[in-house]
Amino acid sequence: MDEQPRLMHSHGVGMAGHPGLGQHMPDGTEGEGRKQDIGDILQQIMTITDQSLDEAQARKHALNCHRMKPALFNVLCEIKEKTVLSIRGAQEEEPPDPQLMRLDNMLLAEGVSGPEKGGGSAAAAAAAAAAGGAGADNSAEHSDYRAKLSQIRQIYHTELEKYEQACNEFTTHVMNLLREQSRTRPISPKEIERMVGIIHRKFSSIQMQLKQSTCEAVMILRSRFLDARRKRRNFNKQATEILNEYFYSHLSNPYPSEEAKEELAKKCSITVSQVPVTVWRQVSNWFGNKRIRYKKNIGKFQEEANMYAARTAVTAASASAQGSQANSPSTPNSAGEFRPEQRLDRSVWLLLNQTESEMVQRV
DNA sequence: GCGTATGATTATAG
């Protein structure tokens, strides 16, 4: 193993410019005749370009048939492998591309790349059911979606197959070519392997584009069909009134508990939602929107607040004293003082609410 | 049609 690099080095240099290389060949143990042979062969190789074409062909043929040819050829292969591969081989060995993994995962999750059609639609149905909560009429709503999805799926698969086929064809073509050439050029199996790797990488980068565009198509489809914002329906008058009633009667702490939300949902009869959103979430959304919009512009909601406060005051006939307090136009801040036990929940809201209403009051 | 209202989603922070 010690002399191998030296040997190859001399070969490399020799190939580049020194025809008289035969003398450097392995010594001692080798027979004289063999040494002579190698010198001859190299000499012939080096001078082959000086000859005419016919002569060169003849020489080439002779060299090809020479008994030392396989051994020398192997040496050449080894040299090339060591030099070329050491130069270019170091940068390879990439980990699986994270973006590709992401795309693959998404396609799998959307039921595009997974098992056959049954699995895909089942996954879609499951997703729809999971998102829908009360998905009574969802199936009819989503049939169009599923049809489009399977269309995408089909295109994806045929394209993928095409790429796969092209890749295989090209790979075998190149492999055959290289094998063919390996008879006359120093091409090691390892190099062929490497070339195959390169081809596969190229093709998989093309595949990635397909996956990318498929993902985009699925996302667009999803947003077209599954985005609830596109199917928005306003709550009916009664539901809004009930929600507003709760909101303004709990103005100091408008954070309904889970049970309260459930209760409100029931009272509002917003059980059948056209959108893939749970009833509970609709109530949450409503309160989230209401809080933020109220806080942003208390003045705008003042009238509404008074109205609902008045209504609750009228209904709550028993609590006349507090009712009148809540009834008066400018007492949202006093609500907190009347229910100190509620303040631990959302002190931030309370603070903002108080300061804002105080400001409004002063103006 | 257009501006506003409104329900839902997304991003972000605690």
Next chain:
DNA sequence: CTATAATCATACGC
């Protein structure tokens, strides 16, 4: 996980 703030996409009233 929830609440908030910003934003989106539609509904609604004019």
